[in-house]
Amino acid sequence: MLRFKVFRTSLQVYMTVLSLGLVLLLNMSAPAASFAAEQKISGQSVESLTRIGRALAEISAAVKPAIVNISTTRTVKITGGADPFFDDPFFRRFFGDRYGRQKQPKEHKSAAMGSGVIVSSEGYIITNYHVVKDADEIKVLLSDKREFAGKVIGSDPKTELSVVKIEANGLPTLKWGDSDALEVGEIVLAVGNPFGLNQTVTMGIVSAVGRANVGIADYEDFIQTDAAINPGNSGGALVNVRGELVGINTAIFSTSGGYQGVGFAIPSNMVKSIMDSLVSKGKVIRGWLGVSIQSITPELAKQFNLKGEKGVLVSDVSENGPAEKAGLKRGDIIVEYDGKRTDEPNQFRNMVANTSPGEEHSLKVLRNDEVITLKATIGELPADMQQAEAGAYENALRGISVQDMTADIARKLNLPARVKGVIVNDVDENSPAAGVLAQGDVIQEINRKKVGSVKEYQEITAGIKKDENILLLVFRGGSSVYITLSVK
The missing domain is CATH 2.30.42.10 (PDZ domain)
Structure with missing residues (x-):
């Protein structure tokens, strides 16, 4: 009997505690549910964001008509490799080197797309040099779907800029902005045709100004932005909140080929100076x-x-x-x-x-x-210095553009500390070195003479005869290799 009383008392205590727990749980969950139901977005927040959205839409509508799609076709030479079967030393030993010879270059048409900005109602368009480089045909598609044939008026590979002209008048244009007045943190819009998707607008901020040693051009003073820039955006506009052109979108920093939060634009003040010189004088005066x-x-x-x-x-x-x-x-x-x-x-x-x-x-x-x-x-700037900077030699190194190696570039290319030389940043398709040298190669020696700077490279290269074979020591792929260049 005593055992039953103890059990009944324990059961009563347990039920009391359980009841109190349920009451507390209900009391705690009721305000939460009520709180969730009562959550509202204030009219002030809605009004503020609506104003920002309308402002961005207004800027986009104002600038998009001046952004064009540029499509090009060019003839590309492809050098076929030797039959890999006969690259094996065992077979070369018995059949000779004739089986390792390169096949004759083949030609095919290559198409590419980019963007451009109308900066004159008479049909002058700014774009990137690499967008129209070596193009056999240029087509310019306006925002109203009209299409025109484009002609390159002038190019400046040193800044990665070209001026294209179409035969049209009364075109919409963008006003020039003062890129020197840009500050880090300012809101900017990037407008272009990424992946061929016309009139695309992305928003971001100015991440940095005065970026150099990026390895894109000889004269670098880039605006860095996190506004999404993708393939096809090249040559498009970077505009400020007043709808003014503050930069020409040029490149992305990416390990995947797509947007990764870092894009570069050429400042508008540099762009305007280069364009005025190309249009008025036919060349860039520096x-x-x-x-x-x-x-x-x-x-x-x-x-x-x-x-x-x-x-x-x-x-x-x-x-x-x-x-x-x-x-x-x-x-x-x-x-x-x-x-x-x-x-x-x-x-x-x-x-x-x-x-x-x-x-x-x-x-x-x-x-x-x-x-x-x-x-x-x-x-x-003296003509001979301009020629040397442009790689305009008559020998087998013509069409090669190089730049000094910096600690930043060496780090990005993962180069050992012992490697000294100049970095190859461009190889013209018609150069004797096309298909032999590539971007990112480090030229350490020319004809057994050490190369430590662009100045030394220019001095050595300028003294090489046009029909002379050239021996290069090049660092690539983790090791140094000797390469012979011939103008033949």
């Missing part, structure tokens, strides 16, 4: 100061007793050049050009290159712990 400059490393800063002062170090001054006439000397540190900071060699180089020859400009220079101001009359 300013020239006549100095060799380099970055200031922490070690150099210590040697020159610099305390927080930035700038570019003058390592050489051309005889009778504008710099020498202005009083610049080796060892000077240029900290400002016309009141603008000069913290990087590429930045300073672009400033001078975009200056019209004959104009006088001020240089703020640090010399022996003293700040002085010099006046320099900018000259025109």
Whole structure:
């Protein structure tokens, strides 16, 4: 009986606790359900986002008519490889090298697509050089579906820009914006034809400005953005919130070939300067100061007793050049050009290159712990220097574009520290080296002479005769190989 009473008492306690738990659970879940049911989006939030959406739609509608689709066809030569069966040393030993000869090049038509921006109502269109390079035929499709034949008025491979002309008038255009006024964090829109999808608009921000050493062009001062840029966007517009053209979309940084959050655009101020020169003079006229400059490393800063002062170090001054006439000397540190900071060699180089020859400009220079101001009359980049930079030689290295190796490029290409030389960044299809050299190759030696810089490359290459075979030491695929180039 006692055992039964204990059991009944325990059961009563258990049921009481269970009842209290259910009550607490219901009380706790009721407010949650009520809270979920009562959640509403405030009218203020809806109104704010609606205003932003309408603003973006308004900007898109204003700029899209000036964006065109550019399609090209070009003749491509394909060199067939030797029969892999006879590449085996065992068979070559018995049948000889004749079975390892390359097949005759074959030609076929290749089609490509890109974007362009109408910047003149008379039919002048800006696009990327690689979009129209070596094109046999160019077709330009407008936003109203009209199609025109395009003609390249001029190109500047050094900045990756080309100007295309169509025979039309009264066309919609984009206003030029001031790319120098862009700030990191500003909202921008990228407009183009990715993957052939016409009039596509993506939004992002300016991630960085003044990006150089990317390895795309000789003169680099890129705007970096996270606005989605994909294949086919090349040559399209980067616009600000006022619908002004602040850049020409040029490239993406990607390991997959698609968008990965990093895109690059050529600043509009550089674009306008190049276009004006191509249209009015038929070529690009660049300013020239006549100095060799380099970055200031922490070690150099210590040697020159610099305390927080930035700038570019003058390592050489051309005889009778504008710099020498202005009083610049080796060892000077240029900290400002016309009141603008000069913290990087590429930045300073672009400033001078975009200056019209004959104009006088001020240089703020640090010399022996003293700040002085010099006046320099900018000259025109000599023709032989332009030719050397463009790889316009008559020998087997013609059509090859190279650039200095930097720590950043070496890291991206995963190059060992022992590898020194110049990086191949472009090979013209008609070059004797086409199919032999490729982008990313490192030229370490030319005819057994070491190559440590673009300047050394140019000096060695300029002295090679047009019918002379060339022996190169090239680093690729993790090892160095000797390669012979012939003009034949």
